[in-house]
Amino acid sequence: MTHDTVHQAGGGLPLPRYRRDDVDAHPPLLSPGYRSTVARAPRRPPAHLPQRLTEITGPLLGAGRLGDLDHDLTRQHDGEPQGQRIVVHGRVRDGDGRPVAHTLVEIWQANAAGRYRHASDTWPAPLDPHFDGVGRALTDEHGRYRFVTVRPGAYPWHNHDNAWRPAHIHFSLFGRAFTQRLVTQMYFPDDPLFARDPIAQSVRDPAARQRMVARYDHAATMPEWALAYEFDIVLRGREGTPFEDGADGDG
């Protein structure tokens, strides 16, 4: 492609725009209660990047990245993992309530004893030979995802004296654009460690913080098999776009 054709395409490109990242919902990068932020959070304010083609597009990774049992962490080995079986399900939507369909959701977590299958996790809780703690799923056309797993245990860490992480599951989401990329953690309701956890509490707005807490969902339990939690995830929404009222985007 020559620069001329780029110029030609450039005049008045009707790009969708995503709302700017909500600085009140997200934790400040420098949150000294979480000690590791002190040497790692950038000290300069971020530069403003007007969204362009690279930001409003993103990888649309599909079923090719999934194995048949990736969504069921209790069936990835010959034997069953220890612990309380749970269903974790929910919807992925954008800030305007639109479902984010066919998007990759990746999770990872500790086992029921609070131990990760990771060489650096050396605290003396047992590994489970039947549990890797890794899952993947695609949302359906309504933005719904579903995992079966076991409830992770809490575990100690070295952030401060007698520090314990509340039970949590790590979630990674792509959405449909680079702007929507999100990594977060799901917490469990009524966890006494939540209020003591500097990572969860780094989110200063209590309402935003609560959005990281799953809801016990009795209707989604599997009778005589598994309890269930619902965890809805909201990615950034769009600004109004030239496509909003009209035809679908050829213009």
Added chain:
Amino acid sequence: MGERLGVTPAQTVGPYLRIGLRWPDGPYVVPEGTPGAFWVRGRITDGAGGPVTDALVESWQADPDGRFDHPDDPRGARPPALAGFRGFGRSETDGQGCYRLLTVRPGPLPDPDGGVEAPHLTLSVFGRGLLHRLVTRLYFPDEPAANAVDPVLRGVDADRRDTLLAAPAPDGLRFDIRLQGDRETVFFAV
């Protein structure tokens, strides 16, 4: 529709990101053997200059023609110009804090304001101690004319622009990322 929902807050990937986010083919934006492919390698360092050994870098870029296989590209989604081109790369850092991505040079991009964006990769950095991802861009050292008119580079303080420029390396490019300190990398709010 019309309801406005609050977004889910970001949280750190924590120290064990590797078990969940490592893909064996992650570093390969293009398959090995792709014509024109080169390695982007770099080291992530913290405020003390130490290597960040538990981070993850992700890249996203246009294909060599400057196109995206994505429905929101107003020029139309188009399959990549190169077989096996994924546009996306992901690499966790190793024991020295180094990441690596095998890719090809993206084409220039039309800018909504009528200009041209120089070839670039957009990068996300995740890690323990990072409560939200960091976003930066990699520009090519041998594109001085295109870089000089790039609307994003021009919006960055002149004395910090060089933190966004990769350096030539034996098998491609070197792009170090400094989270803090002297010559802290420019990170963007998108």
